[in-house]
Amino acid sequence: MKSAPLVAVIQFPGSNCEYETARAVRSSGMESCIYRWNQWRELKNSRPDAYVLPGGFSFQDRIRAGAVAAKERIMDLVFSEAADGKPVLGICNGAQILVESGMVPGWEKGRIETALAANHISGRSGYLSGWIFLRTTARAQQICPWLGMTGNGVIPLPIAHAEGRFVFSEENHYRAESSAALKYCDAKGTESSDYPINPNGSFLNLAGVMNEHGNVLAMMPHPERAFWMWQLPPWIPGEWGDRRDKSLSSGSHAAAKGPGSMFFMSLADYFRGER
Amino acid sequence: MNLRDELKEAIRHRSLAMTLEEAEKLAGYVGRMPTPLELHLFDTMWSEHCSYKSSRSLLKLLPTHASSVVVGPGEDAGIVKFTEHDGYSWDLVVAHESHNHPSQVLPVEGAATGIGGIVRDVYCMGARVTGSLDLLRFGDPLGNSGEKTRAICRGVVEGIWKYGNALGVPNLGGDTRFHRGYDDNCLVNVVSLGFVRHDRIVHSFVPAEAHEEQYVLILVGKPTDDTGFGGATFASADLEDESEKGAVQVADPFLKRVLSEANMNVLDFLFERGIKFGFKDLGAGGIACVTSELAAHGNLGIEVNLDLVPVSIPDLPSEVIACAETQERYGLAVPKRIAAEVLDIYNEKYEMPRLFPGAGATVIGTFTAEPFYRVLHCGREVANTPVEYITEGIIYDRDWKPSPASVIEPDSRPCDPPEDLKRMLLSLDGASRSPVWSYYDSEVQGSTHFRPGEADACVTVPIPGCRAGLAVSGDGNPWIGELDPFLAGAHAVGEAVRNVVATGATPIAATDCLNYGNPEKADVFWQFRRGVEGIAAACRELGFEGEDPLPIVSGNVSFYNQSSQGGAIPPSPIVAVFGRIDDFTKSTDISLKTPGDLVILVGERMDELGGSLYYRTCIDHRGGRVPAFRGKLEREMALFVLRCCEAGISKAVHDISDGGMILAAAEMAITSRPDARRGILFDTDEMDPVLLYSETPGYLIEMSQESWNAIESKPGFLSVAGKVTDEFSIAAPGWKMDLLEILEDHASRLDRIIWREEITE
Amino acid sequence: MKDVSIIVSLKSPDPAAMTAMSTFRRIYPAKCPDSLLRYDHWRFMNPGQGTETVSGIVSRYHDIVNPNKQTWSYIDEFSKPSGPSDDGMVWIDVLVTDRIDSVSENWTAILRRSSCEIEGVLCSVLWRFGFASGISCDDARNRVLDLTASTYRDHGLLANPVSQKIDLPAPLLI
Structure with missing residues (x-):
């Protein structure tokens, strides 16, 4: 019997957020193990309870971010595990891989129904790093194991990507909202399509998209980079800014958890069956 | 052709950077006309970039x-x-x-x-x-x-x-x-x-154990090509025209990332087995430098077989294979008995050959007790030289002649703080x-x-x-x-x-x-x-x-x-x-926090505005009197700042440099929380360019009045400059600069000029 | 006036083309082309002085073509027949274009703001598939379409039709 849930972090050639992502999982009271792209047999045998595809540049984003990794053999396994309801989280490049694998929104099994296209910003192209704010949709809070504890508040998280704009074909626009999990908003919680509130021109201000059952979540922001309070910039406004100031003045800054921890703690909570 | 002419011809024909005297020195070392590989190897080793031949005598001055x-x-x-x-x-x-x-x-x-x-x-x-x-x-x-x-x-x-x-x-x-x-x-x-x-x-030489046990040289990474050929000498030559610069290499962070992961795995493996090894990256001079230096610094010789080097272009001459500066490669000296296991980690576990055609790890050389650097290619010996000469280097004493700039200070120094601050915040160096x-x-x-x-x-x-x-x-x-x-x-x-x-x-x-x-x-x-x-x-x-x-x-x-x-x-x-x-949670950022706090000026302002941002952008003058370097004072000020931080009394600290105290103050305000904007009100109404714009080294510190009062025996370099306000402005009795109106311009200035090409002024 | 297009290629082997080729070999061995080339494709809309304007832009902005690492040539878009060539290969071009693209928009803005006489610019990626002889042009076209349009995880690679446009030349009439 396993003592704690095992979360597998998949390392593709070119991944670069696997270590801090695994640390975030462990700091949330779960076990984590990093599996190399060609360790699909080991991965299968260890029967993980959940999967994370971390950020990075799998295959150097050649051809299209996520496109080549989506075709790796190890993704067959992730695909079928997701179909069985296992929680799967793709962060940044991991989200791009999930999109290119047709795992979100997943209306038709395996069909690629969305794209994470190049950021669309007037007068600017290429990579964009910075902090954004987002909120979790009500439906996602109910059905997504990664979001159970995120609440209705405004969540500051960092982004770092060149291709983060969710796009749907026109005939699917009507149902995109049903897959919305995370939406960009301003520091006060008001949604907007204006740059930089929506940092990439994403359709419906989407920062994260889930599948129908909510067990698969593709998100562009990096929760593992905001796991601890000390990872937040000093200027973060609003509730989390106040919390940061408080942890600093109370001397608990090193151990205080930040907004990104909620995503991993939600999963731990989900496994405890407390929901 | 005599040797001298032959060398002269080789330098010309091969576009070598070495002088004829250097080439003759090399010919003396090997006792014959050097091979092409030897010429290129020493050309690299004796380049300014690798040998520090002009600078070495002076670099000894630096405390190391x-x-x-x-x-x-x-x-x-x-x-x-x-x-x-x-x-x-x-x-x-x-x-x-x-x-x-x-x-x-x-x-x-x-x-x-x-x-x-x-x-x-x-x-x-x-x-x-x-x-x-x-x-x-x-x-x-x-x-x-x-x-x-x-x-x-x-x-x-x-x-x-x-x-x-x-x-x-x-x-x-x-x-x-x-x-x-x-x-x-x-x-x-x-x-x-x-x-x-x-x-x-890890050290970049073959370990002493190689005297007792057979060691081999593993080359790992990208297959060798000709793209970087001549890169080291290129770095040491004048920029003349741009056509000849095929010397820049193509970088591949993807391969490097996988390689780094594999290296980490290999190093763990070697340390866990208690095996001594040498490890060095390939830079200038490529295979030739890495193999000869690994050997020479370990007091051994090496025999390298270029036929074993994976290449991505067929039929490359030996000097190109040996000296090309293809990116993303390392050399690893390990005992022969475990070489196969190391190769396995790179080639099987991390599948380098699949991820990049021709990439991977290969044994290309054997360390030898005889202290010679020998290279074989297509059954011929293409280099053979005592290793000691390779790393010996050369040294020059260059002539120098003082040529100080003349000190010309401007006749007048108009001071309009709001306007000057705005100009500086929107200048190329202040944006x-x-x-x-x-x-x-x-x-x-x-x-x-x-x-x-x-x-x-x-x-x-x-x-x-x-x-x-x-x-x-x-x-x-x-x-x-x-x-x-x-x-x-x-x-x-x-x-x-x-x-x-x-x-x-x-x-x-x-x-x-x-x-x-x-x-x-x-x-x-x-x-x-x-x-x-x-x-x-x-x-x-x-x-x-x-x-x-x-x-x-x-x-x-x-x-x-x-x-x-x-x-x-x-x-x-x-x-x-x-x-x-020691405790990162005590570290200080530059953003203003609490209205009513004091802004402490550390370091008296001196009339030394030469080269300052104010001179450059506000009065279009270079000036001449540059801030003096006062080492003892600098150290005392630093120790004071560190003590404040340690005591937890500094809430924000920003050093004074470009733009002087006024620009430092503005930057502290601009970085405050957007939902809790802060500014500074200076105490003095004096519109003095020295006080406001001098770049004399110093700091601004935000601290509470109580903390300030509690500091016993305040050093002479401290003074109260002003107060933190809840207005988003830099002000003094008599003037005020509202920061909100230039915030967006200040933030986007470089973007507009550099990326958007919006250069109509 | 008409548009002028250029293709730009690296002097060294193109890493994306190498990755695409090795991916094809691994997952679609039966459909894999024998050769695959990749180019940046820039379409200049209504240049005032035609190719003269375009060559001026190209030599002026090294971001578009850096002569130290790239070569370029004009391409008469799709009027040049893809199909059996002198080397006995069947060559099929496919053009992949982002439906919305900041790079094109930004360069359009920059070029318009500068004194270049140009209406706009559109960047795409041109993939050139080469098949050894023994394949009909129609077969080759179908293979190229299959390999290009990524509609399912196990189907296609080079373009995601949700956000990208795929242009193939008209079938060749022989």
């Missing part, structure tokens, strides 16, 4: 010894003690290089391979690389060569993000400056840092660097505490679970350089030290990169000499650990930075300083 130094200059990177954690000693590994010439010609690739090369230097000491920063100097983007300068700037930033972000090494800022002296020759200096467990430091940083990933690895712009130095928490924080900053001011080369060196150290100290970290080590024109010119060599003396003087005064100086543990010299017309760049010594703070 301190009790904290584990490895000083000489290996690929310097190492200093950092902290103890979890029963292990952790050391900081640092390296500093330039990639100026390649970046001028191929900005994207030049800047990318700049990072690629410098991180290899840190990796190959066995370290995990946890940060890199670029110190960038571009021409005037609005000047005569503006269009070219803007394209170079865009390209360099693109190269940095495309490589660094993909590699997964957080970018820790650095700085960007503009000066028309760089119109034809930009500077791209790169610093990389990492951490290694003290018991796992926000956020458009540059927005391309960089500063947070990968999850250990970043302060990102670029939030504090005077980036602060990271590099060892998971350990509270020790690392602060790093790099600096160098060309405007001081052109007025006083000695002070340029001294202030480069001083400014970087202040930036690190402002965060609350104690400086523990420094690196330097000395960027100058042609050292064969006496006035340029004088500038170089003064710069080294300035750095040495400042390092001797600014040590913070016992009686030790601030040690320079790694560095680089870059000469021949000039245009085809021969105009040298402004003297540009660039220094990076590394600091440690």
Whole structure:
């Protein structure tokens, strides 16, 4: 019997957020193990309870971010595990891989129904790093194991990507909202399509998209980079800014958890069956 | 043809950088006409870039010894003690290089391979690389060569993000400056840092065990091609025309990332088995340099078989295979008995051959007891020379001639604080660097505490679970350089030290990169000499650990930075300083926090505005009287700032540099929380350019009135400058500058000029 | 006036083309082309002086073509027949274009603001598939379409039709 849930972090050639992502999982009271792209047999045998595809540049984003990794053999396994309801989280490049694998929104099994296209910003192209704010949709809070504890508040998280704009074909626009999990908003919680509130021109201000059952979540922001309070910039406004100031003045800054921890703690909570 | 003519012909025909005298010296060593491979190998080893032949005699002036130094200059990177954690000693590994010439010609690739090369230097000491920063100097983007300068700037930033972000090494800022002296020759200096467990430091020579047991040389990485051929000598030649510069390599962060993961696995394997080994990255001079140096520094010989080297282009001549500078390669010296297991990790476990055609690990050589460097190719011996000569190097004593700039101060200094502040905030050097940083990933690895712009130095928490924080900053001011080369060196150290100290970290080590024109010119060599003396003087005064100086543990010299017309760049010594703070949660950023708090000025303002931002942007004058370097005072001020931080009374600290006290104040206000905007109200109504704009070294500190009152025996360099207000403005009785109205312009200025090409003024 | 297009290629082997080729070999061995080339494709809309304007832009902005690492040539878009060539290969071009693209928009803005006489610019990626002889042009076209349009995880690679447009030349009439 396993003592704690095992979360597998998949390392593709070119991944670069696997270590801090695994640390975030462990700091949330779960076990984590990093599996190399060609360790699909080991991965299968260890029967993980959940999967994370971390950020990075799998295959150097050649051809299209996520496109080549989506075709790796190890993704067959992730695909079928997701179909069985296992929680799967793709962060940044991991989200791009999930999109290119047709795992979100997943209306038709395996069909690629969305794209994470190049950021669309007037007068600017290429990579964009910075902090954004987002909120979790009500439906996602109910059905997504990664979001159970995120609440209705405004969540500051960092982004770092060149291709983060969710796009749907026109005939699917009507149902995109049903897959919305995370939406960009301003520091006060008001949604907007204006740059930089929506940092990439994403359709419906989407920062994260889930599948129908909510067990698969593709998100562009990096929760593992905001796991601890000390990872937040000093200027973060609003509730989390106040919390940061408080942890600093109370001397608990090193151990205080930040907004990104909620995503991993939600999963731990989900496994405890407390929901 | 006699030997002399034959050598002369070879130098011409092969475009070698070596002199005829050097070639004759080589012929004397081998006792015959050197082979093509030997010519190219020694051409590289004796290049300015590898041999420091012009600079070595002066570099001895730099303090490199301190009790904290584990490895000083000489290996690929310097190492200093950092902290103890979890029963292990952790050391900081640092390296500093330039990639100026390649970046001028191929900005994207030049800047990318700049990072690629410098991180290899840190990796190959066995370290995990946890940060890199670029110190960038571009021409005037609005000047005569503006269009070219803007394209170079865009390209360099693109190269940095495309490589660094993909590699997964957080970018820790650095700085960007503009000066028309760089119109034809930009500077791209790169610093990389990492951490290694003290018991796992790796050295770049074959271990002593190789005298007892057969060792082999494994080459791992990208297949060899011809793209980098001549790169090392290229870095040491004048920039003449751009057509010949096929020498820049193509960087591949993807392959590097996989290679780094595989290396980590291999090093773990070797350490766990208790096997001694040598490890070195391939840079200038390629296979020839790495194999000969691994052998020579271990007092052994080596026999290399070029037929075993994987190549991506058929039928390359032996000197190209041996000396090409193909990126993303390492050499590893291991016992023959475990070579197969090592190859397996690279080729099977990490599937390098599948991920990149022709990539992988191969045994290409055998270490020998006879101290000869022998290379075989197609059944022939293509090099055979005693190893001792390869690393011996050469040295020149260059002439120097003082050529100080004349001191001309302006006749009048009008002072209109709101208008002057606005001009400075919107000037090229005063505008926000956020458009540059927005391309960089500063947070990968999850250990970043302060990102670029939030504090005077980036602060990271590099060892998971350990509270020790690392602060790093790099600096160098060309405007001081052109007025006083000695002070340029001294202030480069001083400014970087202040930036690190402002965060609350104690400086523990420094690196330097000395960027100058042609050292064969006496006035340029004088500038170089003064710069080294300035750095040495400042390092001797600014040590913070016992009686030790601030040690320079790694560095680089870059000469021949000039245009085809021969105009040298402004003297540009660039220094990076590394600091440690035992508890990172005590580190201070620059943002104003609490209305009513006092703003304390550390460091009396002096009338020394030469080269200041105010002179340049407000009265269009260069001036002449540059801030003096007052080492003792500088150190006392730093110790005061560190004590305040330790006591937890400083809420924000910002050093005073470009734009003086007024610009420092504005930057502290601009970084305040957008939902709790703050400003500063100065006490004095005096509109004095010296008080407001002088760049005399110093700091501004925010602290409460109670904390200020509680400081016993206040040093003479302290005074109260003003108060923190809840208005988003910089003001004094009699004037006020509202910051909101220029905030957007200040933030987007560089973006509009460089990336959007909006240059209509 | 008409548009002028250029293709730009690296002097060294193109890493994306190498990755695409090795991916094809691994997952679609039966459909894999024998050769695959990749180019940046820039379409200049209504240049005032035709190719003269375009060559001026190309030599002026090294971001578009850096002569130290790239070569370029004009391409008469799709009027040049893809199909059996002198080397006995069947060559099929496919053009992949982002439906919305900041790079094109930004360059359009920059070029319009500068004194270049140009209406706009559109960047795409041109993939050139080469098949050894023994394949009909129609078969080759179908293979190219299959390999290009990524509609399912196990189907296609080079373009995601949700966000990208795929243009193939008209079938060749022989």
